Amino acid sequence: MVRTGLHILLESRLNSLSGRRVGIVSHAAAVTPDLTGIVDAMLSRGVQVTALFGPEHGFWGAGADGAAVGNTVDPATRLPVYSLYGDTREPDAPMLENVDVLVVDFQDVGVRFYTYLSTLFYVIRAAGKQQLPVLVLDRPNPIAGRRIEGPFIEPGYTSFVGIVEKLPVRHGMTMGELALYFNSEYSLGAQVTVVQMEGWKRSMWFDQCGLPWVSPSPAMPTLATATVYPGTCFFEGTNLSEGRGTALPFEVIGAPWIDGRALAERMNRLELPGVRFRPVTFAPSASKHAGQTCSGVQVHVLDREAFQPVISGLRLMAGCRALAPDQFAFLEHSWEGRPCHMDLLAGSQHPREHLARDKAVEELPPMWQPAAMRQPAAMWQPAEEQFAALRTPYLLYE
Numbered sequence: 001m002v003r004t005g006l007h008i009l010l011e012s013r014l015n016s017l018s019g020r021r022v023g024i025v026s027h028a029a030a031v032t033p034d035l036t037g038i039v040d041a042m043l044s045r046g047v048q049v050t051a052l053f054g055p056e057h058g059f060w061g062a063g064a065d066g067a068a069v070g071n072t073v074d075p076a077t078r079l080p081v082y083s084l085y086g087d088t089r090e091p092d093a094p095m096l097e098n099v100d101v102l103v104v105d106f107q108d109v110g111v112r113f114y115t116y117l118s119t120l121f122y123v124i125r126a127a128g129k130q131q132l133p134v135l136v137l138d139r140p141n142p143i144a145g146r147r148i149e150g151p152f153i154e155p156g157y158t159s160f161v162g163i164v165e166k167l168p169v170r171h172g173m174t175m176g177e178l179a180l181y182f183n184s185e186y187s188l189g190a191q192v193t194v195v196q197m198e199g200w201k202r203s204m205w206f207d208q209c210g211l212p213w214v215s216p217s218p219a220m221p222t223l224a225t226a227t228v229y230p231g232t233c234f235f236e237g238t239n240l241s242e243g244r245g246t247a248l249p250f251e252v253i254g255a256p257w258i259d260g261r262a263l264a265e266r267m268n269r270l271e272l273p274g275v276r277f278r279p280v281t282f283a284p285s286a287s288k289h290a291g292q293t294c295s296g297v298q299v300h301v302l303d304r305e306a307f308q309p310v311i312s313g314l315r316l317m318a319g320c321r322a323l324a325p326d327q328f329a330f331l332e333h334s335w336e337g338r339p340c341h342m343d344l345l346a347g348s349q350h351p352r353e354h355l356a357r358d359k360a361v362e363e364l365p366p367m368w369q370p371a372a373m374r375q376p377a378a379m380w381q382p383a384e385e386q387f388a389a390l391r392t393p394y395l396l397y398e
Contacts, residue, residue: 001210005137005176005195006030006038006105010045013195016135017047023091023099025053025084025123027116028061029107029216030137038105038137039077049079050098055106055119056085057217065219065244065287085115089160090122096130105137107216108175109226112150112168113161113233113345116216120175121163121182128189136194138176138396140209142226143304145172145202145397148384149230150310153347161344168387169310170230172202173394180394196396205304219249228299231313237342237352239329240320241294245284252282254296256289257327258320264297266319274307276300277316296320314351314361321355330356 003011010032022042030038042049052074057063059074059081069083082088082095096102104123106116120136127134150169153162164186173181176194183192199209206213206223215221220229225248232250235242243252254260260279267277277297284290299316301307321328330342330352342352355361 001033002140002200002204003198004139004211005197006032006041006139008198009103009135009137009195010041014045014047016193017101017103019048020100021048021050021098023051023053023096023102024049024105025055025102025119026105027055027057027059027107027216029214030105030139031212031214033211035212035214039074039079042103043077049077051095052079052081053084053091053095053102053123054081056115058083058085061215061217063218065217084119084122089119091126093130096126096132099132101133101135102127103135103137104175104179105139106175107139107214108141108178109216109220109229110141110143110145110172111170111226111230111233112153112347114217114229115160117175117178118160118163120179121186121188124179124183124190124192125188127191128183133191133193134179136176136179136192138174138194138197140197140200140204140206140211141172141174142206142223143170143230144205145174145395148172148387149308150383151347152383152387154350157343157347157349159344162347165347166387166390168383171387171391173391174200174396177391177394177396180396181391184394185390194396200397202395202397219244221247221249224301225250227301227304227307228309228313231309231311231316232299234313234317234342234345234351237331237340237345238317238320239288239327239331240296241282241284241288243282243284244288245286245290246282248282248298252280252296252298253316253320254280254282254294255320255324255327256292256294257324258294258296259323260295260297263319263323266323267297267316270315272308272312272315274301274303274305275312276302311361314355318355318361321358325358 243249
């Protein structure tokens, strides 16, 4: 079994917190192997916890996607719980007044637009300003740590779903490694220490770690969800349902005006590596098209090592638009007040504009080169190669 940073801390590193007031930046998925939450585990060991800080969805993971979360008090411990997904996204001086060290423990999913890494960035930046040490308890990247996929973010398109420009959609790093990368490459000035895992290798997926899966957010119920998420999350920027309000978020894509059988046939003719598409009918209980019968496809990953979620997601979007060009639309306003949420997810306006002109995905030019590259597998190779070299000094595992 892989032993997480929290496991190692509780077993042999608690002396590093002795006599210090501890602020915990975490969520409900930060558990020990026996499913004890981080707060209870640390309090039972005598750690002086003085404040809790929660990311998107709140400290207990109950908040809806994009919904602001307010400050509160933990009813079990009476500790203050500060929201980092409300009016404030970076801890300020009053929040940190009774804190000597920040302990960060997030179960991430390995994708740029999953916002816990943005919270990590802001916490480290705040710690640098306040001269507070940061202890990051590392956890597995659930979709493994070898593959890098997708482009960087173009200037002007950074946001809370894309916090820094030089980060591809699928980065292949752990939160501990990202903490070191952010702190150094973006000069955040914090004292960052990572409590490394034991037993994790970059080739390992979460179901090979021997650890219990606890949903890190309401719409991330399984590892299968995380596997397709780097590509199907793009549908958040469209008027199609990405499966929120169903038992298969991000695995089913559709709308009342989509012909699911035709879409599945169209997608399967492409013979994309490692994936098949099955026609489905579903009725979301919430979010887009709530209460309406939708037709679409379920994304079935048959070979996760061969599967390319980012390019597959864009191809699926192109297929949906081709079948229903009059109904398909990109959402004009995002929760960040930008022109289009798709642009923030992609890190550029080019994919949206390209698909809106009904051009083939193969003709999409790389965001950093004017010339089109015809091979989809090589489409983002320049950024992937650049990031592979950029991240190397910060990798902690073989």
